[in-house]
Amino acid sequence: MLSRRSIVLSLPAAALFGAGHALAQAYPSRPIRVIVPVAPGSATDLTARQVVAGLTRLWNNAPVIVENKPGAGTIIGTDFVAKAPADGYTLLFNLSSHYTSPWLNKTPYDPVKDFEPVAKLVSTALVMITAVDSPFKSVQDVVAAAKKAPGTVTFASAGIGTTSHMGGALLNSLAGIELVHAPYKDGSQAMVDTANGQAQLGFSGPAAIPLIKSGKLRVLATTGARRSAQLPDVPTVKEALHLDYEVTSPVWAFAPRGTPDAIVNKLSEAFGTIVAAPEFKAFCDAQYLDTSYEPAATVRAAAAGEAAKWRRLVELTRT
Missing domain, CATH: 3.40.190.150 (Bordetella uptake gene, domain 1)
Incomplete structure (x- = not known):
């Protein structure tokens, strides 16, 4: 049996619950x-x-x-x-x-x-992209080239401080490489220049996926913690390099x-x-x-x- 004291102490909590319930019921x-x-x-x-x-x-x-x-x-x-x-x-x-x-x-x-x-x-995960005729077939190829000749591999982004910039910067940090950043004013031009080979690599958002699926860009990896539902056959940087890498x-x-x-x-x-x-x-x-x-x-x-x-x-x- 509940004591009088227990009942009295429980009243404020019950009142708060009731008030919150009534507030939610009336909203909006x-x-x-x-x-x-x-x-x-x-x-x-x-x-x-x-x-x-x-x-x-x-x-x-x-x-x-x-x-x-x-x-x-x-x-x-x-x-x-x-x-x-x-x-x-x-x-x-x-x-x-x-x-x-x-x-x-x-x-x-x-x-x-x-x-x-x-x-x-x-x-939204980023996609790591390159031209379809690029020598890079995987993210491992990129890391190997960057380690062999530091400062010679460039990546395009949508601008300084953007998530696409962060994608390359984090890869540099975790993989111990020196990709050179090529910032653009917007992501669309960065994609175009990556597709035509003026930039060796790019980190891009979902806008690149139609170009990947139409064969105008090659995707090397995605940047999420797990594979993208939109590109289920493409590995993540995390799984390809066994690094604690994620930019979404x-x-x-x-x-x-x-x-x-x-x-x-x-x-x-x-x-x-x-x-x-x-x-x-x-x-x-x-x-x-x-x-x-x-x-x-x-x-x-x-x-x-x-x-x-x-x-x-x-x-x-x-x-």
């Missing part, structure tokens, strides 16, 4: 704004719109609106959400720049302390710090349902993305580690 009661800190048409933007469409269906036409707020390398939109009320009605869908921007530029927010992680949704760019959902757990968890569970749906998998296949859903508790626990990992990658691009 007005339109939700999903802020995307990049321009329309990007992988992050398209992912946000796909998730929002699913959320609208799942919650019986609840009003959820995507707003693009690009600028300053995602800082403008990200800061907007950091300063928004922590009530669940302003969310952020962001990519790896969420964690890299503070190390590349001075930001008015902290990527860990000022946000509540809601979910990890998708991820996820899309996460965040809320402002202090958003009630009941709302964060309701959103996280809804996102998990959406990502598991066949139509979302079809979307990912069409966009060359890999689903990689992780719930709020997992991404919250990993946030500090993510920040440290991306800081290290940024630092490698400066060496």
Whole structure:
């Protein structure tokens, strides 16, 4: 039998649970704004719109609106959400720049302390590419050539400090080689010059996959922790070289710090349902993305580690 004291002590916890449950039940009661800190048409933007469409269906036409707020390398939109009320009605869908921007530029927010992680949704591995007539048939060939003649093998990227730059910088660090970085203003020209042999290698995002599948580029490896669902026959750098190598760019959902757990968890569970749906998998296949859903508790626990990992990658691009 419960004592009077036990019953009294349990009342605050029960009241909190009841309040949280009621809050989640009532949410949303007005339109939700999903802020995307990049321009329309990007992988992050398209992912946000796909998730929002699913959320609208799942919650019986609840009003959820995507707003693009690009600028300053995602800082403008990200800061907007950091300063928004922590009530669940302003969310952020962001990519790896969420964690890299503070190390590349001075930001008015902290990527860990000022946000509540809601979910990890998708991820994109880079592809290590070369021309179809290149002498490089594997990532092992690249490492062997770079060790034989240091400073003679170049790799193209989408620019200084980008994930494609990080892909080459991390390979240099872990494999003990000296690939020479050739930064471009955008990834598309880097791909073109890699395809025609002006750059010996390139690290590129999903935009290269159609060129790989059409035979216009040769893929040597992918940069994820496991093989890509889009290129299942292509090894990862990690497995090819037996190195602790990974460069992937996820899309996460965040809320402002202090958003009630009941709302964060309701959103996280809804996102998990959406990502598991066949139509979302079809979307990912069409966009060359890999689903990689992780719930709020997992991404919250990993946030500090993510920040440290991306800081290290940024630092490698400066060496």
